[in-house]
Amino acid sequence: MNESTNQTVSHSIDDCRNLDWYIDKFIQVFVFIGGISAIVFIIGIFFFITNEGIGFLFKSGFQLTPHAVSLLEEAKIPDDTLAALDELAGENFETATELEAALEDVLMPEELSQFQALIVKSAVYEPFSISEFFTSYRWKPTSEWNPTYGILALIAGTASVTGFAMLIAIPFSLGAAIYIGEFATGRQREVLKVLVELLAAVPSVVWGFIGLSIMNPLIIRLFNVPIGLNVLNAGLILGLMAAPIMTTIAEDALKAVPDRYREAAEAMGATRWQLVFKVVLPASKNGLVAAVLLGVGRGFGETMAVLMATGHTINLPTSVFDSVRALTATIAAELGETAVGSDHYQALFTLGILLFLVTFLINLTADLVVRGIRKG
Amino acid sequence: MVAAKKLEVSNLSIDYGGKTAISGVSLTVREHEIFSIIGPANSGKTSFLKAINRMDLFTSSMRVGGDIAFNGKNIRQWRNIYALRQSIGVVFPLPIGLPLSIYDNVAFAPRLAGIKRASELDEIVERSLKRAALWDEVKDRLKSLGSLLSGGQQQRLTIARALSQNPQMLMLDEFSIAVDPVTTMRIEEMLKELKKEITIILVTNLVQQARRLADHTAFFLTGQCIEVGETDAMFTGEVKDVRTSEYIQGRFG
Incomplete structure (x- = not known):
């Protein structure tokens, strides 16, 4: 009897959802939301950018330019024709002949002849074709007569700046990582690591400011060129920006090489440099590649410093002293001034898709390469 | 016959940031002998090597005092x-294959x-692997990763690697820890052969291994060299210190 009472009591204590249970449940849900939100955000951002930009990619055919409509409206046209014309202005036609046929339906013959005169001034235009988007270097979205959306110059700008930045950042960061990881000892090593991490935390607008106010006059004076905001300037700034992060990741990769490899090689009489070159670098190859790729991704996506230091001029660069314009900087500078849903607005979002895809691919590759380390 | 002195250690002391690992060790290793160092864990054997x-x-905290002469020349010089x-x-005690073939x-x-020259390298690789008794097992897969070998094979690979540069002296630090008994016996046979060409220092925690192989044996205890002597004499009871015989007989350690 006594025993059974005991059991009931202990049972009721055990099976009670107490505070600990609720706290645990709450924390679990909270942590789950935190974890899952990353995925939700990525998918959300992807859908948002794609939704805004994809229409532009698949748009094709011909339509009346706003300019042509406004010219026609200035001519004396009856109100009902005007309404029909407004309707027509929003429509898309696959060929120019179809557009003309539609115009013939709406307009009187004399008005049509006015329109014919307008054709000479490119009243109809081809709003978009994918090949033009990627092969034309004319980025003139705000042109009243004939806006064009060619991103070749922007790609060339971003690629040249990033490429130049990597030329600087790769040797610097790998050198720094090897020095910190393999040669520096004790306090010097700790101080260096802290300083490199501090350097990585410098805001990009500060780097842009340095490019604008220090590098710019310096380049003008040193190389005797008319403008110092160019590929050289932005590349240097971007290289210095990316180097600390690359150094940190590369140093981690070197640290992942077990010390016993080093001792074994040194015990055989390898010099420090032989040890680094023949054992440590081959063993940490994947991590180093990942570091470089992340640096490239950083350079590709960087906006503010690039906006300030490139000169922001549409140009296919032929030398490092040419000013260029980057993809990211274009979006940052122009998006605020476009009408939502306009061609220009959509074109900027298409640039966003492109950036998103490239950085995604670079990061994915880096991630796969790092995974390669763990397997091997 | 009195063989030439290969290694002369006098009054060696080692400490790690104030913590003493070895103090006042003096001993002599002669050419073409196997010199074994026995003793329980933490007695300073590895630090000695x-x-x-x-x-x-x-190791930045490691401080070494006293003199070590190799071939009659102080190693600090x-x-x-x-x-x-x-x-x-x-x-080393655990085989360290470099991440290479x-x-x-x-x-x-x-x-x-x-x-x-490839031919010269081929010859060195073959000779070293043969000396380490590994050649027959790996001659058909020299290009595969060293880390794919079994533990015993890897240990012989590190021995082959140590022999590849024709050292005058070979130091083995508890090589049999990661090796099965059969492989241990093969390596021991090989060491006896090798003795004709080079000097060997064998650190071991297997007392019987020292007895089987060594010409001279030193007994280390808590950083001090308690006794150095001819192995046969030591194992037949001719010891100066009672702790040596107690250790050899397995009363502690």
Whole structure:
């Protein structure tokens, strides 16, 4: 009897959802939301950018330019024709002949002849074709007569700046990582690591400011060129920006090489440099590649410093002293001034898709390469 | 016959940031002998080897006092420490295969020494692997990763690697820890052969291994060299210190 009472009591204590249970449940849900939100955000951002930009990619055919409509409206046209014309202005036609046929339906013959005169001034235009988007270097979205959306110059700008930045950042960061990881000892090593991490935390607008106010006059004076905001300037700034992060990741990769490899090689009489070159670098190859790729991704996506230091001029660069314009900087500078849903607005979002895809691919590759380390 | 002195250690002391690992050790290793060092854990055996190979430079807190003369020359006066390390091979307790192929592991040191001709490297690799009793097992897969070998094979690979640069002296640090008994016996046979060509220092915690192989044996205890003597004499009871005989008989350690 006594025993059974005991059991009931202990049972009721055990099976009670107490505070600990609720706290645990709450924390679990909270942590789950935190974890899952990353995925939700990525998918959300992807859908948002794609939704805004994809229409532009698949748009094709011909339509009346706003300019042509406004010219026609200035001519004396009856109100009902005007309404029909407004309707027509929003429509898309696959060929120019179809557009003309539609115009013939709406307009009187004399008005049509006015329109014919307008054709000479490119009243109809081809709003978009994918090949033009990627092969034309004319980025003139705000042109009243004939806006064009060619991103070749922007790609060339971003690629040249990033490429130049990597030329600087790769040797610097790998050198720094090897020095910190393999040669520096004790306090010097700790101080260096802290300083490199501090350097990585410098805001990009500060780097842009340095490019604008220090590098710019310096380049003008040193190389005797008319403008110092160019590929050289932005590349240097971007290289210095990316180097600390690359150094940190590369140093981690070197640290992942077990010390016993080093001792074994040194015990055989390898010099420090032989040890680094023949054992440590081959063993940490994947991590180093990942570091470089992340640096490239950083350079590709960087906006503010690039906006300030490139000169922001549409140009296919032929030398490092040419000013260029980057993809990211274009979006940052122009998006605020476009009408939502306009061609220009959509074109900027298409640039966003492109950036998103490239950085995604670079990061994915880096991630796969790092995974390669763990397997091997 | 009195063999030449290969290594002379006098009044050696080692400490790690104030913590003493070895103090007042003096002993002599003669040419073409196997000299074994026995003693329980933490008695300073590994630190002793590290000092000889100047591996103290790897550990910033390690301080070495006293004198070590290799071939009659104080090792601190060697201007090229890499050359010193090349003439003293080391085998660590756990096999450390570099992340390279079997061939490249063995050819590593000769390549560092500047040997580039493939035929010469092939010859060195084959000879070293044969000396380490590994050749027959790996001759068909020299290009595969060294880390894919079994533990015992890897240990013999590190021995082959240590032999690849023709050292004058080979130091083995408890090589049999990661090796099965059969392989241990094979390596022991090989060491007896090797003795004809080079000097061997064998650190071991297997007392019987020292008895089987060594010409002279030193007994280390808590950083001090309690006793050095001829192995046979030591194992037949001719000891000066009672702790030595107690350790040999397995009363502690």
